[in-house]
Amino acid sequence: MTDRRTVLVLNCGSSSLKYAVVEPDSGRELADGIVERIGEGPIHDHEAALRAAFDRLSADGLDLGALGLAAVGHRVVHGGLELYRPTVVDDAVLATLRRLAPLAPLHNPPAILGIEVARRVLPDVPHVAVFDTAYFHDLPAAAATYAIPRDLAAQWRIRRYGFHGTSHQYVSEQAAAFLGAPLESLNQIVLHLGNGASASAIVGGRPQDTSMGLTPMEGLVMGTRSGDVDPGVVMYLHRTAGMSMSDIETMLNRQSGVLGLGGEIDFRLLHQRIDAGDPDAALAYEVYIHRLRKYIGAYLALLGTTDVITFTAGVGENDAAVRRDALTGLAPLGIELDEHLNESPARSPRRISFGTSPTTVLVIPTNEELAIARACAATVTGG
Numbered sequence: 487m488t489d490r491r492t493v494l495v496l497n498c499g500s501s502s503l504k505y506a507v508v509e510p511d512s513g514r515e516l517a518d519g520i521v522e523r524i525g526e527g528p529i530h531d532h533e534a535a536l537r538a539a540f541d542r543l544s545a546d547g548l549d550l551g552a553l554g555l556a557a558v559g560h561r562v563v564h565g566g567l568e569l570y571r572p573t574v575v576d577d578a579v580l581a582t583l584r585r586l587a588p589l590a591p592l593h594n595p596p597a598i599l600g601i602e603v604a605r606r607v608l609p610d611v612p613h614v615a616v617f618d619t620a621y622f623h624d625l626p627a628a629a630a631t632y633a634i635p636r637d638l639a640a641q642w643r644i645r646r647y648g649f650h651g652t653s654h655q656y657v658s659e660q661a662a663a664f665l666g667a668p669l670e671s672l673n674q675i676v677l678h679l680g681n682g683a684s685a686s687a688i689v690g691g692r693p694q695d696t697s698m699g700l701t702p703m704e705g706l707v708m709g710t711r712s713g714d715v716d717p718g719v720v721m722y723l724h725r726t727a728g729m730s731m732s733d734i735e736t737m738l739n740r741q742s743g744v745l746g747l748g749g750e751i752d753f754r755l756l757h758q759r760i761d762a763g764d765p766d767a768a769l770a771y772e773v774y775i776h777r778l779r780k781y782i783g784a785y786l787a788l789l790g791t792t793d794v795i796t797f798t799a800g801v802g803e804n805d806a807a808v809r810r811d812a813l814t815g816l817a818p819l820g821i822e823l824d825e826h827l828n829e830s831p832a833r834s835p836r837r838i839s840f841g842t843s844p845t846t847v848l849v850i851p852t853n854e855e856l857a858i859a860r861a862c863a864a865t866v867t868g869g
């Protein structure tokens with residue numbers, strides 16, 4: 487039987503293609519996977535990667551033709567000022583995406599490539615772009631504005647856009663559902679800690695601030711990204727150390743963060759190094775936690791009253807030490823973590839604060855694929 491409510495979600499990076507087949511109504515994920523090392527060996531380009539993904543799906547007994555896809559959802563990192571609603575992609579939208587590419591030179595070009603290839607391979611299905619920036623489109627001006635000359639910012643569309651929006655929105659909605667409270671009634675902090683990491687402060691379902699800015703480089707320390715640095719560092723490296731802008735960009739994006747300080751991206755390996763007495767790994771962890779606590783403190787002050795703090799993504803969901811060290815000693819601010827609950831290896835949404843803690847602390851697995859699939863289904867059915 488044909489089910490028109492199945493969505494193929496694609497997240498296309500420069501060298502990898504993540505895919506998932508999702509039923510937006512039930513939330514069931516029928517399949518997911520990743521094709522890596524695009525450009526090497528048999529997977530010589532993105533079209534070959536998509537065809538490899540289809541081959542794997544049919545090897546698993548999933549025939550996309552027979553499923554009758556309702557849409558293909560594409561995760562696109564940057565939508566600039568003009569693209570923020572989930573958008574059915576046509577040639578005009580693709581042209582706009584190409585024009586926006588300089589805003590996200592590392593992220594948008596592979597997503598555009600993925601859309602082009604997928605439209606070629608699946609020409610009869612609507613393709614919907616879902617933007618990582620969308621949720622933060624209406625950030626208050628005070629949070630969205632850099633204190634640089636206004637004309638210059640307007641001319642070049644420089645503002646704080648924010649990223650991981652799909653995850654911050656999904657997780658904050660799940661937090662409200664978990665608490666059985668209306669989203670509108672809650673002040674929330676969401677900490678999305680994966681390879682990329684960002685924090686958001688949300689009042690009644692509307693984000694008030696987020697840690698990423700014009701690009702996904704601002705804010706928290708990440709797997710390979712520096713997060714906040716004095717822009718003076720960039721000028722100094724360019725002028726005095728003779729590094730090119732593109733070398734500096736690569737350094738800040740790919741060689742910094744916990745990798746640059748501690749030699750590992752993966753927190754499991756970072757902890758192993760710390761346990762083995764490696765001082766660089768220990769410093770990387772301390773810098774990571776220090777930055778995280780500064781953002782939590784800033785958002786507690788911004789919100790005044792915080793009902794719930796939620797950890798999500800690879801590190802946030804799995805690393806009990808990070809959660810403990812981020813919130814330890816904050817009982818005077820109303821945050822009382824239950825060490826025992828925090829150590830639980832459970833994978834479902836759960837509370838990790840004492841029942842009496844004025845601020846509830848939760849761990850909620852993010853599910854960007856499901857959120858994208860739902861946005862796509864709503865877009866193509868006009869729902």
Ligand code: ADP
Binds near residue numbers: 681751752799801804
């Ligand atoms: P991405 O940003 O690529 O989507 P994820 O949200 O999947 O990343 O997070 C990946 C990261 O999560 C890994 O690099 C690792 O640091 C961390 N991680 C995953 N599992 C664990 C675990 N069991 N303990 C600690 N950290 C973990």
